[in-house]
Amino acid sequence: MLHVRLRDVLSEWGAAAAILAVGVTIAGLAARQAENVEHKRIESILDARAEWLRVSVFAHTDGMTVPVEAVGHFMSTQSFVHLDEFDAFAKGARHLGSTPIAALSWVPRVTERDWPTVEAMAVAMGLRDFRITRETRPGLPADSEGRREYFPVLHEALLRNRESWRGRDLATDAEIWSAAERARDLAAAIATVPTDADSDSFHVVWPVYSRAPPDTLEERRKELRGFTLGQFRYADVMRWIFGEFPSRDQIVHIFVHPGTGPALLVGSVDVDGATGALASSLELLGAQPELGKFIKPFEVLGLNWSMVVIFPGFAINQLHASTPLTWLVLGIVLTMVVAAYLWHQRRQTILVRAMAADLRLTVDQLVRTDSELRAIIDASPVPLLTIDDRAQIRRWNAAAETTFGWAAREVIGRHNPAIPPDRMAEIASISARLKSGDIVRDLETVRIRRDGTPFDASVSAGPIFADDGAYSGSVVMIADITERKQVERMKSEFVSTVSHELRTPLTSIAGSLSLVLGGVAGNLPERVQQLLGIAKKNCDRLVRLINDILDIEKIESGKMTFDMRPLGLVPLVRQAIEDNRAYAEGYSVEFELTTDGRELQVNGDSDRLTQVITNLLSNAVKFSPKGEQVTVAVRTRGERARIEVIDRGPGIPEEFRSRIFGKFAQADARDSRQKGGTGLGLSICKAIVEKHSGSIGFETTSGQGSRFYFELPLLAHSAVKSEMYAAGAATLLVCEDDPDVAVVVAGMLRAGGYNVDQAVDAETARAAITTRPYAALVLDLRLPGRDGLTLIRELRAAPVTRSLPIVVLSVRADEERNRSQGEDLGIVEWLSKPPSSEQLLATVSRAISRVRRRPRVLHVEDDSMMLQTAASALREHADVTPARSLAEARTALERESFDLAILDIGMPDGSGLELIPLLKDARGGLLPVILFSGRLGDAMPEGGPNNVSLRLSKTESGWVRALVRTVKGLGDQPPAARP
């Protein structure tokens, strides 16, 4: 578990959040900025459009007055215009600019004096009902003398859904008169300001003067002849300006500003088309500035107007570039990417930090453990070092520093400097053992100190393996055993010296006595002889005692060496009996040997075993009554050989039985003196027997006798071969009576990877062969008892051992071979003694490989009796698989491979020959085939396939022998030649 801290996790999220926030903010600001820029851009585009509209409206309205002006000019040039003339001219003028003029009127200036004249004129023109309305009130126009001036509508044209205003004094209309006055004074066309919210039209007043427009105000007032008046409907005007078609791209509202009072909406253009409606829509005008709304003022016809252009959302959107959005999105995406990356980095950092914390903990633990170990190692009084897999020193404890003289820092990383140069081979051997997993215990050797002095050392070492099983070094303890060795040497020397010092005078004593008693110095009187005899006897006893003491010392210090060889027990016992016969005769005791007739082989030191047997024999003789027999029995007991020495003496007293194998243990002093024993014999016997992996014991019955026995493991079953059987290795039997040769041959074979059992003679070999299967027998022809050749013949006679590979070792191998030529001795290889290791191994290998396996034969035959006959004949030589039909044969061929096929040609489901193409060996070559037929000749292909070894007829006598011979011949070929 990683120790991820909460703080870290929070900070991790916090950092991510912070980054995200910052990024989003920046992106937002950038987007807003882009938005502003975009707004401005759109505004300027729309503003331009609005401006264009304004100009258009202005131009239109300006042109609106053209017919009014035109008529005005016309009237100013005429002193008198007939009604029809006026009408015609007006109609013509209307088409100028195709303005949406609703009515065009001529309004002359009529004085009080002229008034009747004008009325009469009008009537004369046909306007019978023409009367000038009269009104008097303040504010109405008057001349310089104060007399009323009238402005009646005289001519009218282009009436459009309007009543006639003929005769009406326009001066009485405040709206119109206000505009007229201004027009007169400004000599310009002036529009009326609507005062009535329901009015749907306005008038344009054009002043007509009696001559070209005067320059001064006074003149203008004086020279005024009248006005032309044009009436326009707002709706018509709007339609005329903005077309008949609805505006999709913008909404336009036209406002007029009367001098006093709020602005009045005079017309709108939107998706429903242009409308002209008088309305007070303050909100449109006075609203906050917003995107797409423009207020454009213009002045025309003497009035101030405002045009409000509203561009609808979609128009704006059309213009709206996606830049700000793009900026925003990009910004956010970028931010998120950066944030993600940074968060990831942060996370990694946190993980790494947690891992580092864990690691620190582990390292702390390791350091603590290491410190503990170091303390333990340093505290050890024995020099202790550890080496790595390249034998370089890793640890060197305090004791090593003291013992060897090098400080740890001087040797760490180097090879052990304490090894003397002449011990390198030993080091290599130790190293090899360690690497293979062995532990080295108490190897006595020599090491050197820093000053070069060598000292005796005992090395113990154990390998260390890593988790993956690789060798990673060793722990080595090197103990200074100088003292121990010195003590040992001293003891050894002491014993040696003492024994020498004791033996030297004894030599003289015993020798002199011997000579005297032997008559060399002349004849002796009987009494002298008797006394000297006593002296000699005790002298001999002393010698034996010294020998026994030495033996005991050797055994106890582990210094007794045994020369272990395979040996036959029975001959050994016989010899010991023979050697002690004279001694026994001195006690009037006879030996009797019984065996079970079997050859018993053990691994042992013949001298030491003889010593044991001799000891038992002499004890038995000593304690036997005169004239009695000592029986010696040699037999097997399970997997051990047992030698018994039975005496009919007094037996062993009860209180003594538990100490009998102890040192200087004898029933009582008197007895021992008389019997001449040393008291050490049995303890030496016990030690020797136990060193032979055996056991020693006794049975005794007081008054009847004792039976002393010892048992040793039999050679065939003993694990005295110090090398364990190698699993999977073939086991060979070496039958050789010369122990030296046997050891050498066995050694060579073991080195070649075989397990080796040994037999000293033919009988033992024979017995061994019956108990276990050997891969081969290595045999010396010259053997005691049954000779080798006889053994081979016997083995060949038995079916089980007929094909046992035999390698014959003989001093004169060629001779022997020649002599036995013609005999069918089976697989025998001949080798001259002494063979070299290579020769021996090659020959053994060759012999074995010749009988690697029995050939596998497929017998295709539908006649059961034939199958049985052939099978029993071939049983010893081959493994036969029967097939009673071609189908069966095909199945068998699919399942396994064969070395040979016996084919009957006439089969129930076809001819055996059909199978021939299927008979292939592992390499694709054709197998050898034996063809059988009841009818030889027909159906047998002439010339046939060339893998046919034999053609036989079932009716031919001796076909069995021929068959067997062929199969056997196949089996005897080395596998390489066999397909």
Next chain:
Amino acid sequence: MSDTELSRILYIEDDSDIQAVIGMALQEIGGFTLEICSSGAEAIERSEAFRPQLILIDVMMPGMDGPTTLGHLRQMPATASTPAIFMTAKVQPAEVARYREIGAIDVIAKPCDPMTLSDRIRSIWVRCRG
């Protein structure tokens, strides 16, 4: 002086008692002609003249010990290849092997039976020459 039978033995032993006993055994019982020396130096002096067929040496001697003596004798033509037998009370197996290495054909342990010693020596000698 026939060389096919053993007759001349150079016997080197510092202990006079043992000298007497063994000397008597070899001469009276074995019938050998003995040149008895009490030290290695004496042996070296007298071997040339005596021309022994066999050398019987005690191992443990003061001054020059048996093996050293034999080594010197081997340097001399008369005894360069004369078969030698060691006699010693110290018969450790390792030492026996060593004695054989330095040129002894056999080792006889002390104490030995003087009655049979001559036969033993004779058979050793015969075996060695055969």
